[in-house]
Amino acid sequence: xxxxxxxxxxxxxxxxxxxxxxxxxxxxxxxxxxxxxxxxxxxxxxxxxxxxxxxxxxxxxxxxxxxxxxxxxxxxxxxxxxxxxxxxxxxxxxxxxxxxxxxxxxxxxxxxxxxxxxxxxxxxxxxxxxxxxxxxxxxxxxxxxxxxxxxxxxxxxxxxxxxxxxxxxxxxxxxxxxxxxxxxxxxxxxxxxxxxxxxxxxxxxxxxxxxx
Amino acid sequence: xxxxxxxxxxxxxxxxxxxxxxxxxxxxxxxxxxxxxxxxxxxxxxxxxxxxxxxxxxxxxxxxxxxxxxxxxxxxxxxxxxxxxxxxxxxxxxxxxxxxxxxxxxxxxxxxxxxxxxxxxxxxxxxxxxxxxxxxxxxxxxxxxxxxxxxxxxxxxxxxxxxxxxxxxxxxxxxxxxxxxxxxxxxxxxxxxxxxxxxxxxxxxxxxxxxxxxxxxxxxxxxxxxxxxxxxxxxxxxxxxx
Numbered sequence: 316x317x318x319x320x321x322x323x324x325x326x327x328x329x330x331x332x333x334x335x336x337x338x339x340x341x342x343x344x345x346x347x348x349x350x351x352x353x354x355x356x357x358x359x360x361x362x363x364x365x366x367x368x369x370x371x372x373x374x375x376x377x378x379x380x381x382x383x384x385x386x387x388x389x390x391x392x393x394x395x396x397x398x399x400x401x402x403x404x405x406x407x408x409x410x411x412x413x414x415x416x417x418x419x420x421x422x423x424x425x426x427x428x429x430x431x432x433x434x435x436x437x438x439x440x441x442x443x444x445x446x447x448x449x450x451x452x453x454x455x456x457x458x459x460x461x462x463x464x465x466x467x468x469x470x471x472x473x474x475x476x477x478x479x480x481x482x483x484x485x486x487x488x489x490x491x492x493x494x495x496x497x498x499x500x501x502x503x504x505x506x507x508x509x510x511x512x513x514x515x516x517x518x519x520x521x522x523x524x525x526x527x
Numbered sequence: 528x529x530x531x532x533x534x535x536x537x538x539x540x541x542x543x544x545x546x547x548x549x550x551x552x553x554x555x556x557x558x559x560x561x562x563x564x565x566x567x568x569x570x571x572x573x574x575x576x577x578x579x580x581x582x583x584x585x586x587x588x589x590x591x592x593x594x595x596x597x598x599x600x601x602x603x604x605x606x607x608x609x610x611x612x613x614x615x616x617x618x619x620x621x622x623x624x625x626x627x628x629x630x631x632x633x634x635x636x637x638x639x640x641x642x643x644x645x646x647x648x649x650x651x652x653x654x655x656x657x658x659x660x661x662x663x664x665x666x667x668x669x670x671x672x673x674x675x676x677x678x679x680x681x682x683x684x685x686x687x688x689x690x691x692x693x694x695x696x697x698x699x700x701x702x703x704x705x706x707x708x709x710x711x712x713x714x715x716x717x718x719x720x721x722x723x724x725x726x727x728x729x730x731x732x733x734x735x736x737x738x739x740x741x742x743x744x745x746x747x748x749x750x751x752x753x754x755x756x757x758x759x760x761x762x763x764x765x766x767x768x769x
């Protein structure tokens with residue numbers, strides 16, 4: 316059966332899985348932004364915490380995703396079979412690029428600009444809100460972009476713990492050795508990753524202030 | 528009259544690094560410009576930063592218009608002191624207009640008053656407001672950027688101005704041009720200024736007083752004429768470079 320015929324026959328199910336996939340990615344990336352951006356800003360104010368925090372975030376990255384899903388299942392509250400566990404794992408993966416880029420974006424502001432701001436009597440909050448965040452926004456967005464693209468891919472594996480998403484087709488296709496079925500899950504996931512990459516890339520360039 | 532700036536026994540020491548500034552005292556009144564001369568690492572820039580508390584003095588006393596700097600909230604102190612640095616440090620993501628209007632905006636001036644003040648200041652530093660107000664810093668030459676830097680420092684009409692090598696990064700011709708214009712501006716502004724440079728000619732042109740720093744101490748303090756005639760070997764070394 317051709318891919319298109321498969322889609323035509325299962326359009327309801329396909330749309331449902333795409334929706335689940337988007338949900339997993341959006342919720343986890345959103346949560347990672349809410350946690351990661353303030354944490355990254357905090358690191359610029361407490362440089363001594365930088366090593367430990369980035370170190371921990373890094374450790375999550377090194378755990379193979381299937382293993383991380385597995386480790387989370389037995390945990391109370393956040394674990395179990397289903398979307399919650401998958402979202403927690405996706406958040407852990409997304410944290411590192413977001414924390415790191417927020418730190419780099421804010422800390423990377425020209426020291427002369429920061430000195431001028433402080434020297435003119437800006438408070439730390441004013442400096443952050445009016446200077447450091449706007450100037451670092453492009454770099455922060457780049458981190459969000461990386462996190463989103465990685466999440467789209469990793470979320471396919473979430474099907475293994477019953478979280479749904481496009482991975483359902485991929486796992487099913489692998490199990491019954493059906494390339495069409497694998498492709499039916501992989502193609503929309505790839506397109507989703509490309510679209511996220513493209514859109515956030517455009518936004519990123521729009522905010523690349525460091526002209527000259 | 529209370530002097531705009533009084534510095535008494537100022538010192539700054541980092542643990543384990545020894546004193547970077549020691550026992551520096553001087554007074555600057557409205558209309559006066561004290562030029563701090565000295566070699567790199569002599570403590571000139573550190574002294575400036577101790578005045579606006581970008582660095583906290585470890586000893587001594589700074590008074591701005593009679594008030595102890597250490598007693599004022601640091602942001603309020605700094606908004607009363609114009610600050611110009613060599614790298615200018617304009618905010619690259621906002622227009623010239625917003626850069627110049629920064630301190631008034633922080634102080635909560637109404638927008639119309641800020642706009643009028645910005646126009647006035649741009650004209651003062653020789654930039655046509657119609658041409659330049661809406662430009663971004665990267666669209667300006669180095670000299671124009673530093674003019675904006677000076678306008679920004681003057682925005683809230685502070686009684687005291689600190690300038691750290693403001694013309695140091697400019698090409699020689701622009702540098703001489705700006706220096707000359709600044710000399711003319713000094714008289715009109717009537718502000719107290721502390722001007723850091725390692726260029727003796729610049730110092731002698733702009734200063735009503737010269738302070739020569741060496742290894743964190745004020746080695747010489749006097750008028751430009753006294754500086755020219757001084758027997759001090761360090762002063763002579765500087766005059767020889769003029």
